[in-house]
Amino acid sequence: MHKFLFLILSLSFVSCSVLTQIEGVKTKQPGFTVVWSKNNDPAHQTGNMPIALNSPVIHEGILYAGHNDGHMQAFQLENGRKIWSKYDDSDYHSKPVVYKDWVIYGTAKGRIFSRHLLTGKSQYIVDLGSSIETQGVIYKDRVIFQTRNHKVFCLDVTTGKILWTYKRSVPYLTTVQRASKPLIFKNRVYIGFADGSLAAFSLEEGVILWERKLSTGSKFVDVDSSPILFNSRLFAGSINGELVMIEPNSGEILRRFPYKISRSPLVHGGKLYVSTIFGEILKLDKNLMEESKVMINKSVLSSIIPWKGGLAVSSVKKEILLLSQDDLSIQSTFDLGHAYSGVLGELEVGENYLAAISSRNRLYIFK
Numbered sequence: 001m002h003k004f005l006f007l008i009l010s011l012s013f014v015s016c017s018v019l020t021q022i023e024g025v026k027t028k029q030p031g032f033t034v035v036w037s038k039n040n041d042p043a044h045q046t047g048n049m050p051i052a053l054n055s056p057v058i059h060e061g062i063l064y065a066g067h068n069d070g071h072m073q074a075f076q077l078e079n080g081r082k083i084w085s086k087y088d089d090s091d092y093h094s095k096p097v098v099y100k101d102w103v104i105y106g107t108a109k110g111r112i113f114s115r116h117l118l119t120g121k122s123q124y125i126v127d128l129g130s131s132i133e134t135q136g137v138i139y140k141d142r143v144i145f146q147t148r149n150h151k152v153f154c155l156d157v158t159t160g161k162i163l164w165t166y167k168r169s170v171p172y173l174t175t176v177q178r179a180s181k182p183l184i185f186k187n188r189v190y191i192g193f194a195d196g197s198l199a200a201f202s203l204e205e206g207v208i209l210w211e212r213k214l215s216t217g218s219k220f221v222d223v224d225s226s227p228i229l230f231n232s233r234l235f236a237g238s239i240n241g242e243l244v245m246i247e248p249n250s251g252e253i254l255r256r257f258p259y260k261i262s263r264s265p266l267v268h269g270g271k272l273y274v275s276t277i278f279g280e281i282l283k284l285d286k287n288l289m290e291e292s293k294v295m296i297n298k299s300v301l302s303s304i305i306p307w308k309g310g311l312a313v314s315s316v317k318k319e320i321l322l323l324s325q326d327d328l329s330i331q332s333t334f335d336l337g338h339a340y341s342g343v344l345g346e347l348e349v350g351e352n353y354l355a356a357i358s359s360r361n362r363l364y365i366f367k
Contacts, residue, residue: 031308031322031332032366035353036080041361042069042091051344052361055095055135057103058350062117064103065355065363066092072105072113074120077353080365084120088113095135095346099143099157106132106145114160124160128153133179134226139203146179150194154206164206170195178262180236181226185248190234192223198236198244200251210251215241226264230272231286237261239277245288255288266304266311269325273311275301281313281328294328296321303347307354314343320356334366 042050056065062083063075068091074083090107097104102123104114108131114123130149136157137144143157150168155161170193180192188209189201196215201208215221217240227236233254237243243257243265259274259282266273271291272284277300283292299317306312310331311323318339322332336342341360348355354366 032320032334032354035078035365035367037365038075038080038363039361040065040067040069040357040363042067050091050361051359052357053094053344053359054092054357055345056348056355056357056363057096057098058348058353058355059098059103059117061351063350063353063355063365064096064098064105065357066096066105066107068092068361072096072103072115072120074103074117077351077365083118086115086120086122093131093133093148095348097136097138097143099138104136104138104143104157106134106136106147108132110147112136112145112155112160126155126160126162134181137182137184139184142203144182144184144189146182146191148179150179152182152189152191152201152206154189154203166201166206166208168193168195168199178222178224180224181264183227183229183234185229188248190227190236190248192225192227192236192238194222194224196221196223196238196241198223198227198234198246198251200248212244212246212251212253214238214244214253217241225261228264228267230265230267235265235272243274257288262300263302263304266306268306268311271325273304275304275313277301279315281311281323283328292328294323296323296330299342302343302345305347305349305354307347307349312347312349312354314347314356316342316344316359318342320347334364336360336362 054066061077063077070089071085073085090109093108102114106112110128110130112126130147133148134146144154150170152166154163183190187203192198197211199211215238220240223238227234234246234248239262243259245255260277274282279297299315301315303314313321320334344359356364
């Protein structure tokens, strides 16, 4: 199956071979103080610029992030001192997850690694056969991933034993190179797929309980935004469809909203914040009425997360923003230094720090 990098992103990275400018620090307003940063650009040939799709994770004073030369690394959060680095022989497309004393993550070559948080010692390695596109979701000693070839794997989080799998048949030749991170709620697993569907599975055996078609287009119908819960209802959508509200037990579609999304909405402070592929952010109240709607920029918004009493927002082109939670006005801007740089993964907040990996493989830590 022919797969494309995210449609919008493809347009943003035209003429990559001419990029020579190194990303800089350009803060328009106080708010983004760079504590430390790393240039994680792997060796590459001119005209073949590697693009970072992965995200960092913060846990108890340590930041874990994949370097796309094939190493998973752990850094002291406050000063960037390297604690350990382990070679995995692959780049990374997702985000690690922490479970007890272990950091668990997947690689673009399809392997799952579980390593000790403080030493990097391997607990297990499991080959799933295709690029790991999502962060693992842990629930009741199980961890669930979705891979690029539309398979879902449920593993024993302690041993790595595969407990069940599900393979989705996707007839579309044009799909987005991303996947929906599973949501687990009341012993059910909810996952979006590249054929425009959302499905519910039993956690124990992986039996499909229901499935619903959310997008009916002819291409790029992927439900890549991870489903979320708000007011006991599921919300999911695709870049070529609408944001949909669903009853989680039956799968009944209750309402559709005219928002095209590529990333999950944020539930925060009793509000629902929705980012669109057109650079808009909407703030909805508990009754799903629009309180605010602001155009942030004209590119796809890739991540939104609470930080410093506001909302940190990243896009696929050039900027990370700090917004007011009240009216969504821009309070501060961090310029990544080049029009073709952006954040394609997720922002991470922990212990009052904000972490981001830019598309050009720069790791930034802000305070």
